[in-house]
Amino acid sequence: MEVVLHLPVVPNVELVAAKAVETVGGALGMHQTGIEAASVAIVEACLNAMEHGGGQMVVRMSTDTFDGKPGLVIEVEDQGEGFDPSEAPRNSASRVHGCTSKRGWGLTLIRELMDEVQIRSNPGKTQVRMCKYVENAP
Amino acid sequence: MNDEQMKLQKDIVADGFGLIAAAGYINNEGGQAIADAATELIDDGCQTLLIDLDGTRIINSIGVSILLEIMEKLLEDKGRLAFCNLTPTISKTFEIMGLVQYATIYPDQDEARTALIGAGSD
Numbered sequence: 696m697e698v699v700l701h702l703p704v705v706p707n708v709e710l711v712a713a714k715a716v717e718t719v720g721g722a723l724g725m726h727q728t729g730i731e732a733a734s735v736a737i738v739e740a741c742l743n744a745m746e747h748g749g750g751q752m753v754v755r756m757s758t759d760t761f762d763g764k765p766g767l768v769i770e771v772e773d774q775g776e777g778f779d780p781s782e783a784p785r786n787s788a789s790r791v792h793g794c795t796s797k798r799g800w801g802l803t804l805i806r807e808l809m810d811e812v813q814i815r816s817n818p819g820k821t822q823v824r825m826c827k828y829v830e831n832a833p
Numbered sequence: 834m835n836d837e838q839m840k841l842q843k844d845i846v847a848d849g850f851g852l853i854a855a856a857g858y859i860n861n862e863g864g865q866a867i868a869d870a871a872t873e874l875i876d877d878g879c880q881t882l883l884i885d886l887d888g889t890r891i892i893n894s895i896g897v898s899i900l901l902e903i904m905e906k907l908l909e910d911k912g913r914l915a916f917c918n919l920t921p922t923i924s925k926t927f928e929i930m931g932l933v934q935y936a937t938i939y940p941d942q943d944e945a946r947t948a949l950i951g952a953g954s955d
Contacts, residue, residue, distance in 0.1 A: 707837055710858065713891055731890060731922040738893050788931020797901045800894035800930060807929050808922065 696722070698756040702741065704748075709741035712754045712771075719756050720767055723829050732808040733767060733827040739801040740771035740823045748773025748821065759826065761811060766826040777821050780814040839863040840888070843870040847950050851879035852942075856888025864899030871903045880912040883945050887918035897930050904935050913937070917945040 698715055702708045713734040720730035737754070744752040755770040784790075786803040806812050809825040816822070839857035846852045851874030855867050871882055882903075904914050917939040919927065927933050939945035 707858070707860070709893070710837060710891070728921045731920055732925070734891055735893070735922055735926060738891065742893060742895070788929075788934055791898075791901065791931070797898035798895065800898070804894055804926060804929060808925070 696756075696758055698754075700754040702752050702754060704745045704750065704752075709738045709745070712737045712741050715754070715756060716767070716769065720827075720829075723758065723765070723767055725767065725827070725829050729827050729830060733769065733825075736805045736808045736825055736827075737769055737771065739804050740769070740825070743801045743823070744771055744773035744775070744821070747778070748775040750774055758829075761826060761828065765829040766810065767829060768824065768826050770822055770824045772820065772822045774819055775821055777816040777818045780816055783814075839866050841866050841870055843874055845874065845877060845879060846946070849879055850881045850883070850950060851875075851877070852883050852885065854885045854887070856886070859886075859889060859892040859896035859900070861895045861899065864896030868899050868903050872906075875907065875910065875912070880907070880910065881915070881949055882907060882912070883915045883917060883939075883942070883949060885917050885942050885945075886920075886923060887942075889923065890920060892923055892926060894926075894930070897926060897932070901930065901932060904932060908935060913949070915939060915945055915949060917942050 698719055716734045716737050717730055720733060753772045757768045759766055759768045783802050786800050791797045805825060810828050811826040813824045837858050842854045844852050853867060853870045857863055874882060907914050914936040916936055918941055
């Protein structure tokens with residue numbers, strides 16, 4: 696199964712990607728909690744792509760296995776200037792408490808909510824690849 | 834799950850105790866709508882706010898950042914903020930972003946009202 700979305704930068708377009716996660720995750724038999732976690736993660740990845748990507752983004756969904764465990768694979772790709780993922784700080788509550796700006800949570804949430812995350816970034820192409828294992832409801 | 838439009842109700846349910854029921858996507862607009870309702874309740878004398886997120890399934894970090902601002906405003910005024918009816922993912926997101934360090938989470942509105950109104954009358 697593969698889904699590919701070419702999304703323009705328009706308000707709330709991230710919800711189109713979240714809806715696709717809901718549909719594909721449901722078809723794979725994912726638990727609702729896993730679907731909701733993947734939905735928040737893809738929303739954050741799309742918001743980052745819209746903010747830094749400089750134009751249309753591409754979202755791909757597919758399935759793969761990880762040490763024998765089936766998983767939903769999500770890729771969000773943009774054509775922005777890129778960044779060094781190793782330099783992207785992991786945000787924390789103590790860092791933002793009392794600060795005027797409370798932004799900068801996207802990658803932190805993605806890493807916490809998904810089971811596997813890989814970020815490849817070069818000038819002109821940034822790809823966030825993330826996986827949520829399919830863990831069926833008991 | 835992906836209803837965009839935030840449906841929001843606010844009410845003063847006891848002396849100094851305001852309730853906001855919010856269902857929908859908590860993005861910048863949804864977060865701001867909750868913040869505006871919270872500010873109105875605080876201006877009306879509420880020092881304890883309960884935000885019921887029954888019906889909210891999807892959030893983003895920009896919307897939650899606005900909720901963090903409400904929390905800090907309440908804390909400055911020695912107020913209290915509580916949430917109820919969170920999905921496991923929203924609860925985990927609040928934990929990651931630090932809301933649970935300063936706000937109390939209740940499973941449902943009945944339990945929250947009992948605890949908060951009871952505590953307020955001590």
